[in-house]
Amino acid sequence: MPDTQSFDTGRWDAFLAEVARRHHVPGIVAGVLSIDPETGAEKRFVTSTGVTNKRTGVPSDKDTVCQIGSITKVVTATMIMQLREEGKLDLDTQVTEILPEFVLASPHAEEITVWNLLTHTSGIDGDLFTDTGRGDDCVAKYIETLAEAESLFTPKTGWSYCNSGFVVAGRIIEVLDGGTWDASLKARITEPLGLDTFFTLPEEILAHRHQYGHVRQPGQKDWNPAPVAAITRSMGAAGIITSSVDDLLDFGAAFLRDGETGSGQKLLSSESISLMTEPQWDLDPAVGTAMAPHWAIGWMIDDWNGHKVQWHGGTTIGNKAWFQVLPQDGLALVVFCNGGVAPHAAHEIYGAFAEEFAGTVPSAEPAPTGGDSDAVVQDQWLGTYSDAGTSLTVTQTEDGTFQAEISQASLERRLGKKPTEATPLALLPAGAENRFVARPERLEPWSTVSFTEVDGKPVAYVGIRCLPKREEADQ
Incomplete structure (x- = not known):
């Protein structure tokens, strides 16, 4: 002891x-x-x-x-x-x-x-x-x-x-x-x-x-x-x-x-x-x-x-x-x-x-292992993902880097909080394929964003929440 x-x-x-x-x-x-x-x-x-x-x-x-x-x-x-x-x-x-x-x-x-x-x-x-x-x-x-x-x-x-x-x-x-x-x-x-x-x-x-x-x-x-x-x-x-x-x-x-x-x-x-x-x-x-x-x-x-x-x-x-x-x-x-x-x-x-x-x-x-120019998101993972509380949109910018727009407005409303306006965040590599981190500013911890398949379908994970990929008709 x-x-x-x-x-x-x-x-x-x-x-x-x-x-x-x-x-x-x-x-x-x-x-x-x-x-x-x-x-x-x-x-x-x-x-x-x-x-x-x-x-x-x-x-x-x-x-x-x-x-x-x-x-x-x-x-x-x-x-x-x-x-x-x-x-x-x-x-x-x-x-x-x-x-x-x-x-x-x-x-x-x-x-x-x-x-x-x-x-x-x-x-x-x-x-x-x-x-x-x-x-x-x-x-x-x-x-x-x-x-x-x-x-x-x-x-x-x-x-x-x-x-x-x-x-x-x-x-x-x-x-x-x-x-x-x-x-x-x-x-x-x-x-x-x-x-x-x-x-x-x-x-x-x-x-x-x-x-x-x-x-x-x-x-x-x-x-x-x-x-x-x-x-x-x-x-x-x-x-x-x-x-x-x-x-x-x-x-x-x-x-x-x-x-x-x-x-x-x-x-x-x-x-x-x-x-x-x-x-x-x-x-x-x-x-x-x-x-x-x-x-x-x-x-x-x-x-x-x-x-x-x-x-x-x-x-x-x-x-x-x-x-x-x-x-x-x-x-x-x-x-x-x-x-x-x-x-x-x-x-x-x-x-x-x-x-x-x-x-x-x-x-x-969780922490980045490189800069935004080091991040590689395959085309199949670009698009919009969501569940009832969180939505994620992943895009490639004109300069070739990748960004994520994460919104929890629906969840925040359910919790009685004022919804936070979603802003594009640079995706940074986090040490493994299809694994990234992002944060809006220094006074926030790093959020993890990762991509994989579940039940044979593409999904993104924001932290530990699984977000199915949405077709345009579903958005």
């Missing part, structure tokens, strides 16, 4: 303050949990810097809660695995066996299994942030709206990050438990682990010091409080939990203790823990560099120089979160940022944690 000096919060507070300053992050809360694999002895610390909200100036502290966004998906996957242990479903159970009302605009609904939902291989258009109200029936109403949803590919022939699929998984939990997803979360996760947070409703969050998201308008230098505080309740199972660092570390501890809670009861069996953390889908090499090369049940799986890492990130409106578990090292890491160039800041922070406590460093962030 690392020595006591490694857990000196004063040292880490100063480090966070410097990272926040350089990357324009208003507030950061982060922490490390270390469990000795032999003795089970536990050490942890939580460190913080900055403010929860630039408008109020309230300082961030170690108890400040933050929206964990899509890290919620790991929690939802855990609940599905509990239902599997109870014999109420299996991973190859067809969704329509539990939700006969589940239909899509394309004819693939009956082919989709629970496994497809948890591994992002269902093909359901993933960024449908439809607001169906605050009522306890909001998830059931959301399922009804999917009758208009497109399939991006035939189930299990491809991969695309899918928020919608995890809402469907949340509805499965509701039907089998006979209540709301929120109630199942409390009964299955919050209470067994003895957590104080894992909030899902704003009235719960408002009683605590909480990180408020900050956003920046294009061309400006400053991040300011976001116009909208949170995503809609209907998306709960995909990304609505708000947690303290300590409580998220406690959730991670169950995966380090082979499924056991701190009190010794089982959250999951050893077999379920193993299954959840085994790669289920190998991403196309052009895509895997955007996040991780493998996907498991709810988790992303990476390798940091021989150290296995199971992890997930989360993005809401101006908030970002990172959660990593290194099982062989007995480590869980958490980083919360409420604005700024958060991906760069977080990479420095969890990178420093990994080096200090595990003697390793994380995979490199």
Whole structure:
């Protein structure tokens, strides 16, 4: 186990303050949990810097809660695995066996299994942030709206990050438990682990010091409080939990203790823990560099120089979160940022944690390997690609370079944000054929753009979203 000096919060507070300053992050809360694999002895610390909200100036502290966004998906996957242990479903159970009302605009609904939902291989258009109200029936109403949803590919022939699929998984939990997803979360996760947070409703969050998201308008230098505080309740199972660092570390501890809670009861069996953390889908090499090369049940799986890492990130409106578990090292890491160039800041922070406590460093962030004149996009990839939330148009300029115009106006409207005007971005090579990066300005992280085929058809990936190529008649 690392020595006591490694857990000196004063040292880490100063480090966070410097990272926040350089990357324009208003507030950061982060922490490390270390469990000795032999003795089970536990050490942890939580460190913080900055403010929860630039408008109020309230300082961030170690108890400040933050929206964990899509890290919620790991929690939802855990609940599905509990239902599997109870014999109420299996991973190859067809969704329509539990939700006969589940239909899509394309004819693939009956082919989709629970496994497809948890591994992002269902093909359901993933960024449908439809607001169906605050009522306890909001998830059931959301399922009804999917009758208009497109399939991006035939189930299990491809991969695309899918928020919608995890809402469907949340509805499965509701039907089998006979209540709301929120109630199942409390009964299955919050209470067994003895957590104080894992909030899902704003009235719960408002009683605590909480990180408020900050956003920046294009061309400006400053991040300011976001116009909208949170995503809609209907998306709960995909990304609505708000947690303290300590409580998220406690959730991670169950995966380090082979499924056991701190009190010794089982959250999951050893077999379920193993299954959840085994790669289920190998991403196309052009895509895997955007996040991780493998996907498991709810988790992303990476390798940091021989150290296995199971992890997930989360993005809401101006908030970002990172959660990593290194099982062989007995480590869980958490980083919360409420604005700024958060991906760069977080990479420095969890990178420093990994080096200090595990003697390793994380995979490199996406970055260009040459200039725009070095990029080569084959003619077959030129054109327009889109899903319900994102569109991409790739063209060649008169000087022979290539540019991408990326718009998420539809998604931004669903999230209550002012749509950002799309501008052409130079495509730069990223170290492999058909793999590129682009960004509008220095105060943005690099976005990955890659091209491949899925289900026998040309697609582009913007980050981890699969966008089918559109014919002119479809545009």
